[in-house]
Structures are given as C-alpha cells and as structure tokens.
Amino acid sequence: MEEFGVSPRLQGRGIGGAFLRAIERRVATQGLTHLILLTSREVPAFRFYQRLGYEPIGHTVCLVKALEGQGRTAP
Numbered sequence: 920m921e922e923f924g925v926s927p928r929l930q931g932r933g934i935g936g937a938f939l940r941a942i943e944r945r946v947a948t949q950g951l952t953h954l955i956l957l958t959s960r961e962v963p964a965f966r967f968y969q970r971l972g973y974e975p976i977g978h979t980v981c982l983v984k985a986l987e988g989q990g991r992t993a994p
C-alpha cells in the first residue's frame with residue numbers, strides 16, 4: 920500500500936485505527952509476522968501509528984539517492 924487516509928471530516932472517530940487493525944488481522948492469517956511501514960516523525964500520523972503499537976526500528980534511517988539523469992527529488 921502506498922498511502923492511506925481518512926477524510927478530514929471523519930478523522931478522530933476510530934476509522935483509521937479500525938482499518939489498520941483489519942489489515943493486521945488479514946496479513947496475520949496469511950502467516951506474516953510483522954508489518955513494516957514508512958512515515959516521518961514530523962507528521963501527525965506518526966503519533967497515530969505509535970498509538971497502534973508501531974515503534975521506530977532502532978536508529979535505522981531510510982536513505983535515497985536520485986541517480987544521475989533519472990530522478991528529480993526523493994519519492
């Protein structure tokens with residue numbers, strides 16, 4: 920999944936949490952043991968993920984480099 924969001928007028932009603940927990944249940948039945956997601960500490964969603972039990976992986980950072988002539992900026 921690239922991204923997901925809840926309509927601003929419906930946020931704060933448990934919809935996002937219910938959606939993410941439903942995904943967790945589904946992938947668990949397929950034998951997966953962990954979910955990994957990418958976000959920024961600087962966005963409000965970071966707190967949302969923490970509330971749902973997601974934790975930063977140590978000091979891991981996600982790095983990117985646009986290859987010469989191929990990219991503009993970070994995705």
Ligand SMILES: CC(C)(COP(=O)(O)OP(=O)(O)OC[C@H]1O[C@@H](n2cnc3c(N)ncnc32)[C@H](O)[C@@H]1OP(=O)(O)O)[C@@H](O)C(=O)NCCC(=O)NCCS
Binds near residue numbers: 930936
């Ligand atoms: C992040 C988002 C999906 C959360 O959906 P939501 O339906 O508003 O979240 P919920 O109501 O299910 O909240 C679940 C828990 O997270 C907490 N939470 C939600 N948004 C939060 C925020 N901005 N800051 C801190 N806590 C937050 C809620 O308080 C709730 O905790 P609780 O169970 O203790 O009450 C929604 O705010 C959104 O679409 N934001 C804009 C798009 C976005 O950031 N998408 C993710 C991109 S990676």
